[in-house]
Amino acid sequence: MEFKPANNIQDLQYFGEFGGVNPSISDSSTYTFMKAKTMFDTFEGNTDGCYLYSRHTSPSNLYLGEALAAMEGTETANVAGSGMGAITPTILQICGNGDHLVSSRTIYGGTYAFLKNFTPRMGIETSFVDITKLDIVEASINENTKMIYCETVSNPLLEVADIRGLASLAKKYNLKLVVDNTFSPLSISPAQLGADVVIHSLTKFINGSSDTMGGVVCGSAEFINSQKSVIDGASMLLGSSMDSLRSSSILKNMRTLHIRIKQHSNNAAYLAEKFEADGLKTVYPGLKSHPSHEIFKSMMNNEYGFGGMLTIDAGSLDKANELMELMQDRNLGYLAVSLGFYKTLFSAPGTSTSSEIPEEEQAEMGLTDGLIRFSIGLDNDIERTYQMMKECMLEVGVLETEVTV
Numbered sequence: 064m065e066f067k068p069a070n071n072i073q074d075l076q077y078f079g080e081f082g083g084v085n086p087s088i089s090d091s092s093t094y095t096f097m098k099a100k101t102m103f104d105t106f107e108g109n110t111d112g113c114y115l116y117s118r119h120t121s122p123s124n125l126y127l128g129e130a131l132a133a134m135e136g137t138e139t140a141n142v143a144g145s146g147m148g149a150i151t152p153t154i155l156q157i158c159g160n161g162d163h164l165v166s167s168r169t170i171y172g173g174t175y176a177f178l179k180n181f182t183p184r185m186g187i188e189t190s191f192v193d194i195t196k197l198d199i200v201e202a203s204i205n206e207n208t209k210m211i212y213c214e215t216v217s218n219p220l221l222e223v224a225d226i227r228g229l230a231s232l233a234k235k236y237n238l239k240l241v242v243d244n245t246f247s248p249l250s251i252s253p254a255q256l257g258a259d260v261v262i263h264s265l266t267k268f269i270n271g272s273s274d275t276m277g278g279v280v281c282g283s284a285e286f287i288n289s290q291k292s293v294i295d296g297a298s299m300l301l302g303s304s305m306d307s308l309r310s311s312s313i314l315k316n317m318r319t320l321h322i323r324i325k326q327h328s329n330n331a332a333y334l335a336e337k338f339e340a341d342g343l344k345t346v347y348p349g350l351k352s353h354p355s356h357e358i359f360k361s362m363m364n365n366e367y368g369f370g371g372m373l374t375i376d377a378g379s380l381d382k383a384n385e386l387m388e389l390m391q392d393r394n395l396g397y398l399a400v401s402l403g404f405y406k407t408l409f410s411a412p413g414t415s416t417s418s419e420i421p422e423e424e425q426a427e428m429g430l431t432d433g434l435i436r437f438s439i440g441l442d443n444d445i446e447r448t449y450q451m452m453k454e455c456m457l458e459v460g461v462l463e464t465e466v467t468v
């Protein structure tokens with residue numbers, strides 16, 4: 064049966080404490096117990112439906128977690144204060160001293176820095192590989208390997224991981240496949256394709272209003288509960304918890320996620336086709352020229368398209384900067400990192416979000432100086448946007464003026 068993530072979100076029904084149509088916000092960090100024995104049992108993990116302390120769980124966080132688990136089709140989920148606050152405890156819950164993991168080399172800069180510079184201090188080694196080459200991934204697995212880590216659609220080069228292929232490798236070697244799905248919510252559902260754990264930075268498309276940070280780990284009840292254990296759970300003990308006011312606002316924004324993703328995708332597809340036709344080097348998974356186009360198609364939930372992210376190559380960093388400044392002047396978007404906002408956001412990854420990656424490694428993976436990453440907004444008139452962007456490109460010289468004979 065076809066997986067319908069937006070239906071799963073729609074089908075949740077909540078009543079607030081006073082019959083409100085939104086669930087009540089739990090404005091408390093700590094919770095009372097009528098009996099001392101119940102408090103003891105809760106610490107032992109033996110009571111369901113009892114709240115203890117909001118770093119562990121709050122009602123508002125459970126509501127949001129439930130919606131995200133419904134979206135990914137996992138048993139449960141645990142929200143965190145940021146995307147990194149979801150990623151780091153997941154890695155540390157699975158890997159410890161002496162363990163090894165295989166990671167895509169094109170991942171979010173913060174995750175890359177964590178695996179490259181931080182976890183080696185704890186005796187965790189990472190092999191960074193081209194995740195699109197399953198034979199290379201398999202050859203990197205050794206007897207200490209515990210996990211394969213990747214992004215469904217990678218940042219910033221928009222490489223697409225073959226989740227089914229990676230899941231079968233994970234199964235063969237008894238590893239956990241952990242997938243960061245931040246770039247492709249609704250479009251791709253990694254847990255349905257065999258991923259064990261699915262992570263999102265809620266800061267991006269899922270919240271969509273660039274007003275808060277958030278993260279989530281979606282997985283089996285066994286895994287999520289282990290992360291939340293008061294004895295040795297990495298989420299509980301590292302303490303990146305979300306505040307209830309924020310989780311309630313993110314839950315409200317999730318109700319429009321399906322509409323937003325369709326619009327982001329339609330707009331990005333329109334621009335990508337135009338830019339490519341104009342002769343710009345354009346990377347968008349929806350383009351036939353994209354090396355992972357077919358893989359994306361084979362995994363996608365059709366109605367949501369290929370997502371809102373695309374890149375172009377402006378030729379040089381100077382040209383990229385000039386173009387971005389001009390586009391911001393013309394109010395076509397903001398020169399800002401992050402993604403999923405109603406306005407287009409653009410940045411040059413080499414000097415911003417991926418600057419943690421050394422220059423020679425950037426070159427090797429095809430991350431050029433002139434690369435501009437776009438998170439395409441919800442513009443109602445994308446044709447007008449395109450015309451205005453094209454004018455900017457002509458003015459800056461990223462596009463040549465057409466010579467009429």
Ligand SMILES: *Cc1c(COP(=O)(O)O)cnc(C)c1O
Pocket residue numbers: 145146147148171173174214218243245246264265266267276277278
């Ligand atoms: C932004 C981002 C993160 C980190 O999330 P924060 O909410 O900024 O901590 C992780 N992965 C990807 C793909 C991202 O885009």
